[in-house]
Amino acid sequence: MAKHQFEAYGFQPFINKGIEELGFYEPTEIQKRMIPLILKGESAIGQSQTGTGKTHSYILPILERINPERKEVQAVITAPTRELANQIYHEILKITRLSDEEITARCYVGGTDKQRDIEKLRNQPHLVVGTPGRINDLIKEQALFVHKAEILVIDEADLMLDMGFIVDVDQVASRMPEELDIFVFSATIPEKLKPFLKKYMENPEFIHVQPKHISAENIEHVLIPRKSREKIDLLAEMLQAYNPYLAVVFANTKQKADEVADALIEKGLKVGRIHGDLSPRDRKKMMKQIRDLEFQFIVATDLAARGIDIEGISHVINYELPRDLDFYIHRAGRTARAGYSGVCATIYTPSDEDALIRLEKRGIQFRHMDLRRQEWVDLDDRNQRRKREKSQDDIDIRAKSAVRKPKKVKPGYKKKMQEEIKSFKRRERRLTSKRNNKGK
Structure with missing residues (x-):
């Protein structure tokens, strides 16, 4: 055999x-x-x-x-x-x-x-x-x-x-x-x-080779809204709440990576960093320290997402979404290797919505969560409002299609049409609400 x-x-x-x-x-x-x-x-x-x-x-x-x-x-x-x-x-x-x-x-x-x-x-x-x-x-x-x-x-x-x-x-x-x-x-x-x-x-x-899944099945993709909080405070809370074996925090530029690493160090976290401005000697020393598990947290630019394979990464945190969304996949791919599970968490703001929709269209399924008093809680689907707006748009289109202008018009026909459209919409909304309640 x-x-x-x-x-x-x-x-x-x-x-x-x-x-x-x-x-x-x-x-x-x-x-x-x-x-x-x-x-x-x-x-x-x-x-x-x-x-x-x-x-x-x-x-x-x-x-x-x-x-x-x-x-x-x-x-x-x-x-x-x-x-x-x-x-x-x-x-x-x-x-x-x-x-x-x-x-x-x-x-x-x-x-x-x-x-x-x-x-x-x-x-x-x-x-x-x-x-x-x-x-x-x-x-x-x-x-x-x-x-x-x-x-x-x-x-x-x-x-x-x-x-x-x-x-x-x-x-x-x-x-x-x-x-x-x-x-x-x-x-x-x-x-x-x-x-x-x-x-x-x-x-x-x-x-x-087309991936069977755009990212590994055993990665949990999590979205955390920034809301009105200081971003660096939220990041520090997330890192402490996750208490990872090893976490990599991604920033888009070397300057931002340094800024994030310095702020986390000020908060008492022991943080390593990987980016292109480190001297060859410092990079070599940093990689040895990471492999020797001297750090629980690493702040990196996308250089690390493509060029380095660090064993044991349990969590990837996107402090910023990458400008090129392909790099989201590369970043997420740093965790959940060799059969292990992992988490890829992203701090987002409303300005990231377009990028998140594009990632969802690629097959990424996000879990919407927040951190309250060091406890993780599930939030409502962030797409609910958009779905309600789309549903309303659909009702408007159907109403205009169902209520047509009569061939022979009489005085006051416009007002009558508007009343019929309102009546149609009310019926449709009631039916939609009944269907949604049945599905619960």
């Missing part, structure tokens, strides 16, 4: 052992569709949301294709953030350490000692992971040689584009062989990314 369903791919024993140690049994949808293509060397674009297992959909087949006897770079994996690059690198090490033959992987990211990277490149690794800027720098310094590498992975390509790194990726790709297998992974495929894809990929396979 097979220990796991990945054995059907014919991976080498050390890879199968790694899969077993990782606790994987059945491939996810993106893995089922991407692994065979990468094993065959067919360039492909994989579109799937966060938390679908895409990292191992390329790590596993790439490791299968590495030839340890060739002492040269055979695959390059690019990621938009240092944290994501390090994360991918450590997932690779979990498997390569089980190989009888040495497979070398190296991680190169900005903010580290470039000269030290250059010195260590006297021996070229089999596999390179890193941020595009640092990889490109090492190639320009003629320290890293990628001219024989057959595989290029571009992870989180849409974020790569947003952060302005696609130029570096382009320069890295231009130094690689013409016959290059390129694998692009992205939550979305923006129009501005298409010229790059067209330049390097000829008729690639396009794999779009």
Whole structure:
């Protein structure tokens, strides 16, 4: 009997052992569709949301294709953030350490000692992971040689584009062989990314894994009205009432993240922060402190939603709704991982109504709640008023349709029509009220 369903791919024993140690049994949808293509060397674009297992959909087949006897770079994996690059690198090490033959992987990211990277490149690794800027720098310094590498992975390509790194990726790709297998992974495929894809990929396979649910089923989406309260006071009360294992509070800008973190610290909470203005050393230190559970609360920008995988997040709090609603899904996806449940709570004001309606149309079901004396209470459906207004609009339309202008008009016909319309509306409202009462 097979220990796991990945054995059907014919991976080498050390890879199968790694899969077993990782606790994987059945491939996810993106893995089922991407692994065979990468094993065959067919360039492909994989579109799937966060938390679908895409990292191992390329790590596993790439490791299968590495030839340890060739002492040269055979695959390059690019990621938009240092944290994501390090994360991918450590997932690779979990498997390569089980190989009888040495497979070398190296991680190169900005903010580290470039000269030290250059010195260590006297021996070229089999596999390179890193941020595009640092990889490109090492190639320009003629320290890293990628001219024989057959595989290029571009992870989180849409974020790569947003952060302005696609130029570096382009320069890295231009130094690689013409016959290059390129694998692009992205939550979305923006129009501005298409010229790059067209330049390097000829008729690639396009794999779009539609999520069965727009967000994990075991996430509870909660809306909390701000009302007339100070927002930071409400946030502090929420964090204390939830008493989470680990909560991430999202803000839209680095300035706002700092403002929120500082205010929470003033209230006596021990808070970590993750955003782009932290120095490489501070970011590394912060990630270690978070993994060592020194903080119960983290304030972050959306960089963390796409670039970092922190274990054990029980609660996500949207201090502000993201401007790009796709990021709501990415934020929510930080919790309820590996089968656990989670909460994604949003503080909202009437100005957020349009965004909330659009999220509901995407399939997000919100629970409307409030915090009163440190106790969570359910509120009425916030859409009730809108539903009543829509119902009234429907009655108005039906009334105008039912009461028509007579073919032959007599003096006073307008007044008579108005009376008939009022009478029709009264009957309809009574019927609607009876139906609603029966449904209760």
